[in-house]
Amino acid sequence: MIAYIKGILVHIDDNAIIVDVNGVGYEIICANPFAFQSLLDHQVTVNTYHYVREDIQVLYGFQNEDEKLLFTKLISVSGIGPKGALAILAGVDIDGFVEAIELEDDKFLTGFPGIGKKTARQIILDLKGNLSSMISVSAQSSVNKAQDSEGIKEAQEALKTLGYTEREIKAIVPELQQENSSSTDEIVRKALALLMKKS
Incomplete structure (x- = not known):
């Protein structure tokens, strides 16, 4: 498992960043790639999640450990894949999101792309009580x-x-x-x- 990538940030686009590590360019898919804009052409350390399936291998990147933890928890929920988890992370305030789960506020959760009532209830069922370390x-x-x-x-x-x-x-x-x-x-x-x- 690749826990992080450390190298020079050489490229940013709408979906990903590319980090050069000793001449090898790692494409890392991010929720908010342009959040790294100020670090372009500088050395960066990007927290990563190495997603492996039979037909695909993808590196997902995060600005901090809390983002990464929330991503890993979200993709463990039935009905949420990496794309859905990234869509949530793209517009999420982590404290607010965790608070909504703890308070079983499914109305708040259904405000995110691709999250219907059934998925919102599944998120609450699976994650309530498991994210308290992330909340301020x-x-x-x-x-x-x-x-x-x-x-x-x-x-x-x-x-x-x-x-x-x-x-x-x-x-x-x-x-x-x-x-x-x-x-x-x-x-x-x-x-x-x-x-x-x-x-």
């Missing part, structure tokens, strides 16, 4: 808050079915929001403990 601290925080909020909503519904009033439940929501758990069961247990104290 601020984005991770917003994901956690959203998940916490969802857990609290579910807990509120559970408490209503147990006979508690809207007023009683709302009185303890601020304390529940301070909890770190997004598990509905844990939130319900905490809520019941708080309600018993207040009764």
Whole structure:
């Protein structure tokens, strides 16, 4: 497996770059070839994925390890090939994309070329929880808050079915929001403990 190519960037076109390594030109297919424009005629190190099938061998290139990791994860999803993965990478904000997967936002995912509802659900099913190392601290925080909020909503519904009033439940929501758990069961247990104290 060719993990990276190091050499002189000698050519850029709409689909690929060519890197000269000791007189051998490696064509590397990229999502955004012109992102390397400032490095033309300079030495570059390009992260690569060596795609091998019976009838084809292709080098795909990436600006950083996060792009490469997302590419490899995407092509592992049923219904997404290298071209589809590159089309996503061409217009993706990695934090936003991973956040959409974690929050199961299939509407966001279907905004990418070739991604229908079925494929969006498959992406979420296959990749949710597997990309957290790629997401920034601020984005991770917003994901956690959203998940916490969802857990609290579910807990509120559970408490209503147990006979508690809207007023009683709302009185303890601020304390529940301070909890770190997004598990509905844990939130319900905490809520019941708080309600018993207040009764």
